[in-house]
Amino acid sequence: MRKLPLMILSLxxxxxxxxxxxxxxxxxxxDGSGTWNAQVKxxxxxxxxxxxxEILTENNVQNYTINALDDQGKEVTVEDxxxxxxxxxxxxxxxxxxxxxxxxxxxxxxxxxxxxPLLALEKTTSGTYIVDLGTSQGKTTxxxxxxxxxxxxxxxxxxxxxxxxxxxxxxxxxxxxxxHGWLFYIGIGVAIVxxxxxxxxxxxxxxxxxxxx
Numbered sequence: 001m002r003k004l005p006l007m008i009l010s011l012x013x014x015x016x017x018x019x020x021x022x023x024x025x026x027x028x029x030x031d032g033s034g035t036w037n038a039q040v041k042x043x044x045x046x047x048x049x050x051x052x053x054e055i056l057t058e059n060n061v062q063n064y065t066i067n068a069l070d071d072q073g074k075e076v077t078v079e080d081x082x083x084x085x086x087x088x089x090x091x092x093x094x095x096x097x098x099x100x101x102x103x104x105x106x107x108x109x110x111x112x113x114x115x116x117p118l119l120a121l122e123k124t125t126s127g128t129y130i131v132d133l134g135t136s137q138g139k140t141t142x143x144x145x146x147x148x149x150x151x152x153x154x155x156x157x158x159x160x161x162x163x164x165x166x167x168x169x170x171x172x173x174x175x176x177x178x179x180h181g182w183l184f185y186i187g188i189g190v191a192i193v194x195x196x197x198x199x200x201x202x203x204x205x206x207x208x209x210x211x212x213x
Contacts, residue, residue, distance in 0.1 A: 019042065019043050019044035020040065020041060020042040020043065020044065020047075021040070021041050021137060021138030021139075021168060022038050022039070022040050022108055022109075022137040022138045023038060023039045023041070023138040023139045023140070024036060024037070024038045024108050024136070024137075024138065024139075024140040024141070025037045025038070025140075025141050025143075026104075026108075026133070026140065026141070026142045026143070027142075027143045027144075028101065028121060028131065028142065028143070028144050028145070029144075029145045030121075030123075030129055030144075030145055030146060030178040031097065032095070032096070032097040032098035032099075032100075032101050032121050033094075033095060033096050033097060033101075034094070034095055034101065035092070035093070035094050035095075036091070036092070036093050036094075036095070036104045036108060037090070037091070037092050038090065038091040038092075038108060039069070039088060039089070039090050039091075039138075040052055040088065040089045040090075040091065041087065041088045041138075042087050042088070043087075045085075045087075046085030046086050046087050047085055047086065047087075047089070048083045048084070048085045049066060049068070049078045049080070049082065049083070049084075049089070050083065052066055052089055052091065053066060053080075055107055055110075056091070056093075056107050058107075059103050059104075059106045059107040060103050061093060061100075061103050061104055061107050062093075062100070063093060063094065064091060064092065064093035065090075065091070065092045065093070066078070066089060066090065066091055067089065067090045068084075068086035068088070068089055068090075069086065069087075069088035069089065069090060070086070075090060098119060098120065098121050101120045101121055102118075102119065102120050104120075105120040105133045105134060106134075108133070108137065108140075109133060109134035109135055109136065109137055109172075110137060111134045111135075118132060118134075119132070120132060120133055124175075127177070127178070128149070128175050128176065128177050128178075129144075129146070129175065129176055129177075129178060130173070130174075130175050131144065131172070131173065131174055131175070131176065132172070132173045133172035133173070134171070134172060135169060135170070135171055135172070136166045136167070136168055136169065136170050136171075136172050137168065138168050139165065139166070139167060139168065140165070140166045140170075140172055141159075141163065141164070141165045141166075142156075142163070142164055142165075142166075142172065142174075143160075143162055143163045144162050144163075144176045144178075145162070145178060145179055146162060146176040146177050146178040146179045147161045147162060147176060147177050147179065148161060148162060148163075148164055148174055148175070148176045149174065149175045149176060149177070152173075152174045152175035152176075153174045154171070154173070154174075155167075155170040155171055156170065156172070156174060162176070162179075
């Protein structure tokens with residue numbers, strides 16, 4: 001049992017020393033749902049699956065998939081309990097709300113929980129959203145369902161109006177304005193139809209009463 005904490009500590013030390021990285025691709029919707037796809041790469045020697053699984057378990061990340069990458073970059077299925085080490089691993093998971101996003105954020109950035117609570121996604125009084133994922137442990141790309149405020153992107157690089165990329169050891173923080181959902185556009189369509197219908201009815205009434213006169 002003592003071996004697992006040592007493996008976790010070893011991976012954390014490798015990440016903090018720059019001998020391992022977590023390259024992440026994160027997609028976030030304004031309701032806090034989204035996906036996290038990551039690649040854990042070690043330059044200091046191969047790692048077993050358990051060293052990654054335990055970090056996810058420690059942060060209560062659920063419903064994830066972990067695969068190894070062979071020398072050709074192809075994913076290899078590694079069963080639980082198989083301690084065959086690999087230099088690279090992939091992690092894929094989804095989150096459904098801000099609470100589960102917080103757990104994913106803590107795992108992908110190795111955030112120290114003793115720092116106190118910090119929301120990964122927070123809505124402001126003006127209707128915009130603040131994304132704060134902490135310090136990147138590798139190249140991190142974040143895509144949101146909206147338009148990112150360029151001024152709020154300090155250490156990242158905008159690659160599209162809704163996508164920003166951060167290098168390793170950068171603070172992942174920015175603000176975005178959410179895009180309108182399909183209900184918004186349906187509402188606009190209904191309003192336009194109502195206006196046109198009202199004008200048409202008014203025209204028919206004028207025409208009828210005008211002819212009657």
